[in-house]
Amino acid sequence: MDFTNIEGYTDIQHSLDALYSKKNIDFSSSAISNGLLDELKKAGFVDIFNSDADIHPLNLLSLIFKQAGYQGINLDLYSFFIDIPLIYKASDKSNHDFLRDHLSLNSLITSAFREPYQHVEEGLQTRGVKESNGYTITGNKYFIENFHQAKLLILSFQTNEGIKLALIDKNRISYQEQITTTGLMVSQITFEEFHISQECILHIDSPLDLINEIDLSQKLIRSMFIEGVSKRMMEMTAKYTAERKQFDRPIATFQAVSHRASSMFIDHECLSLVNQQALFSLINNKPEKENHVLAAKAWSADVSHRSSYSAQHLHGGMGVSKEYDLWKYCLLAKEHEIMHDSAAVCITNLGKNITLNQ
Amino acid sequence: MQIELNKKQANLKIEIREYLQDLLTHELLKELQNPSYFEGGGPEFRKALLRMGNDGWIGLSWPKSLGGKEFSPIEQYIFVEEIMRTGFPFPFLTTESVGPMIANYGSDFAKENIAKRILTGELIFAIGYSEPNAGTDLASLTTRADKSPKGWMINGQKIWTSLANFADYVWLAARTNQGAKKHKGISMFIVPTDDPGFSCHPIHTLGDVRTNTTHYDNIEISDDFLVGEIDEGWSLITSQLNLERLALVNHGPVEELYLNLLLQAKETQLQNGMRLANVPWVQDAFAKIYYKLEALKLICWKQVWSQGNNNFSMTDASVAKVYGSEYFIEAYRMMMEIFGELSLFKSNQELTILNGKLERMYRTASILTFGGGTNEVQKDIIAMAGLFLPRSN
Numbered sequence: 147m148d149f150t151n152i153e154g155y156t157d158i159q160h161s162l163d164a165l166y167s168k169k170n171i172d173f174s175s176s177a178i179s180n181g182l183l184d185e186l187k188k189a190g191f192v193d194i195f196n197s198d199a200d201i202h203p204l205n206l207l208s209l210i211f212k213q214a215g216y217q218g219i220n221l222d223l224y225s226f227f228i229d230i231p232l233i234y235k236a237s238d239k240s241n242h243d244f245l246r247d248h249l250s251l252n253s254l255i256t257s258a259f260r261e262p263y264q265h266v267e268e269g270l271q272t273r274g275v276k277e278s279n280g281y282t283i284t285g286n287k288y289f290i291e292n293f294h295q296a297k298l299l300i301l302s303f304q305t306n307e308g309i310k311l312a313l314i315d316k317n318r319i320s321y322q323e324q325i326t327t328t329g330l331m332v333s334q335i336t337f338e339e340f341h342i343s344q345e346c347i348l349h350i351d352s353p354l355d356l357i358n359e360i361d362l363s364q365k366l367i368r369s370m371f372i373e374g375v376s377k378r379m380m381e382m383t384a385k386y387t388a389e390r391k392q393f394d395r396p397i398a399t400f401q402a403v404s405h406r407a408s409s410m411f412i413d414h415e416c417l418s419l420v421n422q423q424a425l426f427s428l429i430n431n432k433p434e435k436e437n438h439v440l441a442a443k444a445w446s447a448d449v450s451h452r453s454s455y456s457a458q459h460l461h462g463g464m465g466v467s468k469e470y471d472l473w474k475y476c477l478l479a480k481e482h483e484i485m486h487d488s489a490a491v492c493i494t495n496l497g498k499n500i501t502l503n504q
Numbered sequence: 505m506q507i508e509l510n511k512k513q514a515n516l517k518i519e520i521r522e523y524l525q526d527l528l529t530h531e532l533l534k535e536l537q538n539p540s541y542f543e544g545g546g547p548e549f550r551k552a553l554l555r556m557g558n559d560g561w562i563g564l565s566w567p568k569s570l571g572g573k574e575f576s577p578i579e580q581y582i583f584v585e586e587i588m589r590t591g592f593p594f595p596f597l598t599t600e601s602v603g604p605m606i607a608n609y610g611s612d613f614a615k616e617n618i619a620k621r622i623l624t625g626e627l628i629f630a631i632g633y634s635e636p637n638a639g640t641d642l643a644s645l646t647t648r649a650d651k652s653p654k655g656w657m658i659n660g661q662k663i664w665t666s667l668a669n670f671a672d673y674v675w676l677a678a679r680t681n682q683g684a685k686k687h688k689g690i691s692m693f694i695v696p697t698d699d700p701g702f703s704c705h706p707i708h709t710l711g712d713v714r715t716n717t718t719h720y721d722n723i724e725i726s727d728d729f730l731v732g733e734i735d736e737g738w739s740l741i742t743s744q745l746n747l748e749r750l751a752l753v754n755h756g757p758v759e760e761l762y763l764n765l766l767l768q769a770k771e772t773q774l775q776n777g778m779r780l781a782n783v784p785w786v787q788d789a790f791a792k793i794y795y796k797l798e799a800l801k802l803i804c805w806k807q808v809w810s811q812g813n814n815n816f817s818m819t820d821a822s823v824a825k826v827y828g829s830e831y832f833i834e835a836y837r838m839m840m841e842i843f844g845e846l847s848l849f850k851s852n853q854e855l856t857i858l859n860g861k862l863e864r865m866y867r868t869a870s871i872l873t874f875g876g877g878t879n880e881v882q883k884d885i886i887a888m889a890g891l892f893l894p895r896s897n
C-alpha cells in the first residue's frame with residue numbers, strides 16, 4: 147500500500163498556485179475571457195493527453211482543479227478538460243484533427259451533455275429520430291460552458307440504435323444564457339426538430355461507455371475541486387478563530403469552536419482519502435470504480451455543505467461579508483455540491499448498485 | 505389542549521391573507537426585485553407599511569392606549585407569519601422587539617411620538633448593538649454616551665447595523681458608565697439617523713443582504729431619547745433579544761417555500777412518466793423537511809401561547825433560535841437537492857426554481873446561526889437555565 151500521490155507533485159502544485167493566485171482573476175468571469183486558459187496553456191497544462199507525460203491525465207486534472215478550488219478560482223473548464231479530451235481518446239482517427247485544434251486552443255469546442263432533471267431521470271432525454279440523411283433532434287441541454295466563445299458543440303442524444311454524439315456548428319444554434327449561483331454564465335439550448343446530418347455524427351465505438359466515463363470523471367474532478375475549496379475554508383477558519391478575540395480570549399479556545407473546526411478537519415481528511423481511492427480506481431480501471439467515485443462525490447457534497455456552514459458560523463459576520471474572501475468559497479462549495487449529482491442522488495445510486503447490481 | 509388555531513384565529517389568518525394579496529401591488533413587487541430594495545426602504549415599501557399601519561395591522565397585540573388592539577401574542581404571530589410568507593420585508597425587529605421595549609420603558613415623549621408612530625407604519629428602526637470588537641461579547645461595547653448640557657452626547661462606531669441606510673432611528677446600546685463592570689454601565693438610546701453626526705456605509709454580504717457600518721460623531725440627544733434606567737440597559741438588550749429570537753425563526757416563510765416547492769414537484773412531469781414528487785428519495789426528502797418543520801411550528805406556537813400567559817422563558821427563546829436556524833440550513837439543502845442543478849440558477853431566467861428564491865435563501869441562512877446571539881451561547885443558556893447544569897467558564 148502506498149498513499150503517496152499529491153506529495154509527489156509539489157512542483158506542479160506550486161506552479162498552479164502561482165498561476166492561480168494572480169490578483170487580477172475576476173471571480174465570476176469565465177476562465178477563457180479572463181485569460182486563465184491561455185496562462186494554463188503557456189505553463190504547459192493544456193496538453194493533458196500527451197503520452198510522454200509522466201503523470202496520468204486524471205492525476206494532473208485532479209491537481210489542476212484541486213488547486214483551483216484552493217485558490218477560489220471559478221474554473222469553468224470541465225468540458226474543455228474532461229469531456230473533449232475523453233471524446234478525443236474514444237473517437238476514431240477521422241475525428242482527431244478538429245479535436246486537436248481544440249486542444250491547441252485554435253478552435254474551441256464545448257459539450258452539451260447535461261439535461262434538466264437528469265438527477266432523477268434514467269438515461270438521456272434528448273432524442274434523435276433517424277431520417278434519410280441524419281437525425282431530427284428534440285430535447286433540452288443546459289449548463290453548457292463557454293458556449294458564446296465556442297465554434298463547435300458536441301451534443302449527446304438517444305436514438306433507437308443507442309447513444310450518439312454529434313458535432314454541430316455553433317452558428318446553427320440559438321441559445322439562452324443563464325447565470326448560476328457563483329455568477330458564472332452558462333447556456334441552455336432547446337432543440338425542436340433540429341436536423342443533424344449523418345456527417346456530423348462522431349465515430350465512437352461505444353458512446354455509452356464514453357458517456358459513463360465522462361460522468362465518472364466529472365464527478366471525481368468536481369470532488370477534487372471541493373477538496374481544495376474545503377481545505378481553504380478550513381484553513382481560513384483555523385486562522386481566523388485563532389486570531390479573533392471575544393471575552394478577552396481567542397474564540398478558538400472555546401471548546402465548541404475548536405471541536406467544530408476539528409470536525410472540518412476530520413471531514414477534509416475523509417474526503418481526501420475517498421477522493422484518492424476514487425482516482426486510483428478510475429486510473430486503474432478497477433471494477434469498484436463507479437462505487438468509489440459515487441462515494442467520493444457523496445462525501446464531497448456533504449463536506450461542501452458542512453464546511454461552508456461551519457466556516458461561516460465560526461467567522462460570525464465576517465464569514466458572510468464580501469469584504470473577506472470566504473463568501474466566494476461558499477458559493478463554489480454549493481455549486482459543486484449540487485453539480486453532477488448531490489449527496490442524495492449519489493447515495494441513492496450507490497444504494498442501488500450495492501443492493502441490486504452486486 | 506388545542507394544538508391548532510381556534511376558529512377566530514383561523515379566520516383572522518384568512519382575513520390577513522386576503523388583505524395582503526391586495527397590498528402587494530405590481531409596483532411594490534417590482535420594487536422588491538431591485539437589489540437596493542431587497543430589505544425594503546423604497547417608496548412603494550413605505551407606502552405599503554403606512555397602509556398597514558393605518559389599517560391597524562401593525563402591533564395587533566399592543567395596548568389600545570398606543571393604538572394597538574390588545575389581541576394575544578398568537579394573533580400578532582399570525583400576522584407576522586402571514587406577511588413574511590408573502591416575501592414583503594416587514595420590519596419585524598422594529599415592530600416585534602424594539603417597539604414593545606419603547607412602549608414599555610420609553611419616556612412619555614418616546615411612547616407618544618415614537619412608539620405610536622411605529623404602529624402607524626411611519627417609523628423603522630435599525631439595531632445598533634454590534635461593534636467591530638463586540639460581537640458575541642456584546643457587553644464589551646465601547647460606543648459611549650456622555651452627559652451633556654442638553655442630555656447625552658453619543659460617540660462611537662457600530663458594525664452590521666442592518667437597515668440603517670433607510671431607518672429613521674437606531675436602537676443604540678452605549679456605555680454610560682466607564683467605571684462600572686461591563687454589563688452594568690450600558691444604557692439604551694433612540695438615535696435619529698437624520699442627525700448630521702450620523703453616517704452609514706454599506707457592507708455587502710453573501711446573501712445580497714446589505715448591512716452597514718454606522719458612525720456616531722458627537723450626536724446630542726435629550727433625555728427623552730433614553731430608554732429605561734441609566735446603566736440598566738443590559739436587561740433591555742436581553743429582553744429585546746429574546747423577542748428577536750422568536751421573530752427570527754418564524755415558521756411561515758420556510759413553510760411557504762416548502763409548499764410552493766412541493767406543488768412544483770407534484771406538477772413536474774418527468775420523461776419517464778413519473779412526477780418529481782413521486783421519486784422515492786424525493787418523497788423521503790420532503791418528509792424530512794415536513795416533520796422537522798412541524799416541530800418548528802409547534803415551538804413557535806407554544807412560545808407565543810406562553811407569552812400570552814406571561815410565561816415566556818429565556819430557555820424557550822434559545823431553543824427556538826438554535827433549532828430554527830439550524831433547521832433552515834438543512835431544509836434549504838434538501839430543497840436544493842430535490843431540484844438538483846436547476847436550483848443553482850439565479851432569478852429571472854427560464855428554468856429558475858421559484859424565481860431564484862431558494863437560491864437566495866441558502867445564501868442568507870448562516871446569518872441566523874450566529875446573529876441574534878450565537879448558537880453556542882444559546883446552548884449555554886439552555887444548559888444553565890433549562891437543565892440547571894453548572895455554568896461553563
Ligand SMILES: Cc1cc2nc3c(=O)[nH]c(=O)nc-3n(C[C@H](O)[C@H](O)[C@H](O)COP(=O)(O)OP(=O)(O)OC[C@H]3O[C@@H](n4cnc5c(N)ncnc54)[C@H](O)[C@@H]3O)c2cc1C
Pocket residue numbers: 390392393397400402403459460461462463464466630631632633634636638639640641663664665666667709713715871873874875876877878879880881
Ligand atoms: C447580515 C447581518 C446582519 C446583522 N444585523 C445586525 C443588526 O442589525 N444589528 C446588530 O447589532 N448586529 C447585527 N449583526 C451582527 C450579529 O449580531 C453578529 O454577527 C453576531 O452577534 C456575532 O458577532 P460577530 O460577528 O462579531 O462574531 P464573533 O463574536 O466573533 O463570533 C464568531 C463565532 O465565534 C464563536 N463564539 C464566540 N463567542 C463564543 C462563546 N462564548 N462560546 C462559544 N463560541 C463562541 C461562535 O461560533 C461565533 O459564531 C448582523 C450580522 C450580519 C452578518
